[in-house]
Amino acid sequence: MTTQTDSSTPLVDRYINTWNETDAMKRAELIRTAFADEATYRDPLLAGDGQEGIDAMIRAVHERFPGHVFTRSGPVDRFANHLRFSWALATPAGETIVRGTDFATLDGDERFVKVTGFLD
Amino acid sequence: MTTQTDSSTPLVDRYINTWNETDAMKRAELIRTAFADEATYRDPLLAGDGQEGIDAMIRAVHERFPGHVFTRSGPVDRFANHLRFSWALATPAGETIVRGTDFATLDGDERFVKVTGFLD
Numbered sequence: 001m002t003t004q005t006d007s008s009t010p011l012v013d014r015y016i017n018t019w020n021e022t023d024a025m026k027r028a029e030l031i032r033t034a035f036a037d038e039a040t041y042r043d044p045l046l047a048g049d050g051q052e053g054i055d056a057m058i059r060a061v062h063e064r065f066p067g068h069v070f071t072r073s074g075p076v077d078r079f080a081n082h083l084r085f086s087w088a089l090a091t092p093a094g095e096t097i098v099r100g101t102d103f104a105t106l107d108g109d110e111r112f113v114k115v116t117g118f119l120d
Numbered sequence: 121m122t123t124q125t126d127s128s129t130p131l132v133d134r135y136i137n138t139w140n141e142t143d144a145m146k147r148a149e150l151i152r153t154a155f156a157d158e159a160t161y162r163d164p165l166l167a168g169d170g171q172e173g174i175d176a177m178i179r180a181v182h183e184r185f186p187g188h189v190f191t192r193s194g195p196v197d198r199f200a201n202h203l204r205f206s207w208a209l210a211t212p213a214g215e216t217i218v219r220g221t222d223f224a225t226l227d228g229d230e231r232f233v234k235v236t237g238f239l240d
Contacts, residue, residue, distance in 0.1 A: 044199035077238050079164035084221075084238045101204075101238060103223045116223060118197050118204045 008078045011110055012085050019070045022062055031055050036113040042099065043117030068090035073099065081106040086120065128198045131230055139190045142182055147167050151175050156233040163220065163237030187212035193219065201226040206240065 011034075020036050021027035031051050041048040041057060048057035061068075070089050077084040082105055089098040099120040107113040138154050141147035151171050157224075161168040161177060168177035181188075190209050197204040202225055209218040219240040227233040 042200065042202065079238070080162065082162065082236050082238075084223075103204075105236075116202050116225075118199070118202075 008076045008083060009072075011106070011112075012076045012083065013103075015112060016070050016072050016087065019058055019061070024059075026079055027058065028055060031058075036107045036109070037112045037117070039111070039113050041115045043102075044119055046109075046117075051092070063086055065089065065091075068097075128196045128203060129192075131226070131232075132192055132196045132203065135224075136190050136207060139178055139181070141178075144179075146176060147178065152169060154232055156227045156229070156231045159231070159233050159235070161235045161237070163222075164239055166237075167213075171196050185209065186209075188217075 014030065016026060018030040021030055028051075031054055035051055035054055037051060039049075039051065039054060041054055046057050046061070048054035068089055070087055073086045073088045075085075082087055082103070084101065084103050086099065086101045089094045090096045090101075094106050100117050101120055102117045104112050104113055104116075107112040131199050134150065134154050138147060138150040141150055148171075151174055155171055155174055157171060159169075159171065161174055161175060166177050166181070168174035188209055188211055190207055193206045193208050195205075202223070204221065204223050206219065206221045208216045208220075210216045221240055222235055222237045224232050224236075225234040
């Protein structure tokens with residue numbers, strides 16, 4: 001069994017940074033780099049389709065949770081083009097209010113093409 | 121957020137039963153019930169495509185681990201058509217040798233159409 005945790009961690013950290021980027025221009029650029037054109041995101045609360053749909057979804061999270069920050073929690077688990085990693089969302093005061101685990105498939109350019117999130 | 125743990129548990133238990141069924145005829149019937157025609161399974165060690173490919177994959181596991189038994193460990197987490205659940209593989213003596221977590225998508229007939237497994 002091959003694990004590729006080290007090489008995938010920057011990909012996931014860029015993905016997390018995308019969720020945290022409040023500057024619209026910077027976020028659009030991060031999304032183009034991190035997500036495939038046809039990317040989809042689904043979790044129990046959110047949905048986004050395509051780069052623009054994902055951008056709108058993240059913007060809505062910032063409006064709902066201003067100043068909150070996502071962080072990766074724990075290592076990245078990968079085989080082939082499949083990733084698993086956990087995350088936490090904290091208030092500006094640093095209190096974690098949501099934890100989740102995302103499962104993602106990468107395309108041939110190592111961009112996120114399908115993400116399914118579960119809440120922990 | 122809607123969780124549908126109760127209604128999905130029988131689906132997952134049928135899926136686990138399919139992995140445990142050593143009778144070829146019974147397993148073929150379980151696979152037709154549990155998996156979509158175009159179903160795919162991927163984990164770090166195994167791959168199967170389509171009902172016949174999944175059948176061959178499970179048969180190979182039985183040859184490699186005779187008398188071993190898969191059990192679901194913990195509840196089933198579901199939203200929309202996305203499932204998450206954990207499992208364990210035990211020797212005939214009852215010793216757990218592998219644990220994993222599967223992420224699955226169901227089709228409109230509540231059959232498994234895409235399964236991605238990670239080892240825990």
